[in-house]
Amino acid sequence: MTENRLERRKARTRAALVRAAQEFIANGRLNAPILEITQSADVGMGSFYNHFESKEDLFQAALENALDTFGQVLDDLTGGIDDPAHVFAQSFRLTGRMHRRLPELSKVLLHNGFEFTKSGRGLAHRARRDIDAALAAGRFTVADPELALVIAAGSVLALGQLLHAEPERDDAAATDQIAEDLLRMLGVPADEAREISRRPLPDLDA
Amino acid sequence: MTENRLERRKARTRAALVRAAQEFIANGRLNAPILEITQSADVGMGSFYNHFESKEDLFQAALENALDTFGQVLDDLTGGIDDPAHVFAQSFRLTGRMHRRLPELSKVLLHNGFEFTKSGRGLAHRARRDIDAALAAGRFTVADPELALVIAAGSVLALGQLLHAEPERDDAAATDQIAEDLLRMLGVPADEAREISRRPLPDLDA
Numbered sequence: 001m002t003e004n005r006l007e008r009r010k011a012r013t014r015a016a017l018v019r020a021a022q023e024f025i026a027n028g029r030l031n032a033p034i035l036e037i038t039q040s041a042d043v044g045m046g047s048f049y050n051h052f053e054s055k056e057d058l059f060q061a062a063l064e065n066a067l068d069t070f071g072q073v074l075d076d077l078t079g080g081i082d083d084p085a086h087v088f089a090q091s092f093r094l095t096g097r098m099h100r101r102l103p104e105l106s107k108v109l110l111h112n113g114f115e116f117t118k119s120g121r122g123l124a125h126r127a128r129r130d131i132d133a134a135l136a137a138g139r140f141t142v143a144d145p146e147l148a149l150v151i152a153a154g155s156v157l158a159l160g161q162l163l164h165a166e167p168e169r170d171d172a173a174a175t176d177q178i179a180e181d182l183l184r185m186l187g188v189p190a191d192e193a194r195e196i197s198r199r200p201l202p203d204l205d206a
Numbered sequence: 207m208t209e210n211r212l213e214r215r216k217a218r219t220r221a222a223l224v225r226a227a228q229e230f231i232a233n234g235r236l237n238a239p240i241l242e243i244t245q246s247a248d249v250g251m252g253s254f255y256n257h258f259e260s261k262e263d264l265f266q267a268a269l270e271n272a273l274d275t276f277g278q279v280l281d282d283l284t285g286g287i288d289d290p291a292h293v294f295a296q297s298f299r300l301t302g303r304m305h306r307r308l309p310e311l312s313k314v315l316l317h318n319g320f321e322f323t324k325s326g327r328g329l330a331h332r333a334r335r336d337i338d339a340a341l342a343a344g345r346f347t348v349a350d351p352e353l354a355l356v357i358a359a360g361s362v363l364a365l366g367q368l369l370h371a372e373p374e375r376d377d378a379a380a381t382d383q384i385a386e387d388l389l390r391m392l393g394v395p396a397d398e399a400r401e402i403s404r405r406p407l408p409d410l411d412a
Contacts (some may be wrong), residue, residue: 141396148385151391154364155357162356177353185357185391190347 010081014051016041021062026104028036030059063108070098070105074126077202085188089179089196091130092152094204096175099160101204106160124153132201134186141187152182220257222247227268232310236265269314273328276304276311280332283408290340291394295385295402297336298358300410301329302381305366307410312366330359340392347393358388 017168020041024032034055038045046124074094078087099106128149134140142148163171176197183193227245230238240261244251258264280300284293305312334355340346348354361384368375382403389399 142387143382144383147380148387149383150364150368151357151361151387154360154362156360157364158356158360174350174353177303177350180358181348181354181357181391184393187390187396190393 010050013041013043013047016043017048017051017058018062018065022044022066025059025062025066025108026102028104028107030108032196059108063105064122066105067109070095070102071122071126073204077204083139083196084130084137084201085183085186086196087140087185088105088134088140088186088200089128090158090199092168092182093172093175093197093201094158094164095156096178097171097204099163103164107164108159110157110164114147123156124149127152129182131186136201139188141186146188151185155182208222216256216282219247219249222249223254223257223264224268224271228272231268231272233309233377236312236314240264265314269311270328270381272311273315276301276308277328277332279410280329281411289345289402290336290343291345291389291392292402292405294336294340294346294392295331295389296405296407297332298362298385298388299378299403299407300364300382302365302369302384303377303410305369306377309370313370316366316370329362330355333358333401337392344395349390354392357391361388386400 017037020037020043023040024030024037027095034048037055037058038048048058048202052061074091077094078090081087081090100126128145131140131142131145131148131152135142135145139149159175159178162174163169183196184190187197213380221233225241225289226243229245229246230236232256241251243261243393244254253322254264280297283300284296286297287293334351337346337348337351337354337358341348341351346354365381365384369375369380386399391394394402
């Protein structure tokens, strides 16, 4: 077997483990033994430790991968928008709606969340990029974009907790109101903040 | 023994357990066995279960009690301030400084935090009261004070995570900047938000 084929096989094994772990996360089965996950991935138990040090290590990779995929969807859906304030608001509003649509992903995110606000990957990384673009365009005015991101990330997590604790609450209305409040925090005038956070959203299912 | 004496003794036993648990929290000894906590409180193992169902139950009570005490200190320190926007900002700025001063309390709060944003007790309850007072006085303008509280609570927790992850970061500067951003989110004009969040603070040690 050439080195390239070996590399490809290793990548396939790792991807199979990550996909299987995402299934277990989606089904709330975080306590499943490693053996069950490797069997579900059709991978030998020995291979597991070639890729991950522990189950926590695998779940971490699975969560980062899922958030990266979700972030890629957000990027695709905001691709045609010129105004970076609109980009930030739309991504926040779709992320808020993620808590009920992908509840297990959301709960793992809430459990691990603050780690990710610093990780430079996935959603936090994208939100920071959008804040920086809006600052550069003169749409946002904050003294410290990193701390503005701390507020936005903390808000997304606290919103998720609220939506899980109160299943009868309208998640879209709560998310959009928080998006409006955050736009004001970011320096957008109040009336404009309200209008931007009530614009039609693209269909996440499409 | 009269019923009153019995009640007082029960209250003393409970308070001794709560105080002991706060010591264990402060020392980061969350894994200590119940027996060690009851010994430290000078209370019989049997009494423990008259008051608490589990160690988690006791630690929860200890955390709520500690936050309530901290909240009482905040109330005492803001007692002479007329402007409710100033009250909110000062309490937020002192709470942000709590993460490094009381790191173990802070870490337990971060671990359990979002429960407390909905608990109607302690810090969240007080912050909501201050937001409502500022709304009534026309100092804040937010459409939904409950969701504004979600943003403020999420920000305090995300700030704590940041300060623990980056021990070299200036906690006072970060906290005050976030307080300023939150005041703008709450409808305070930008220049006033900056001025209010830079006012001299009372000494927490006094």
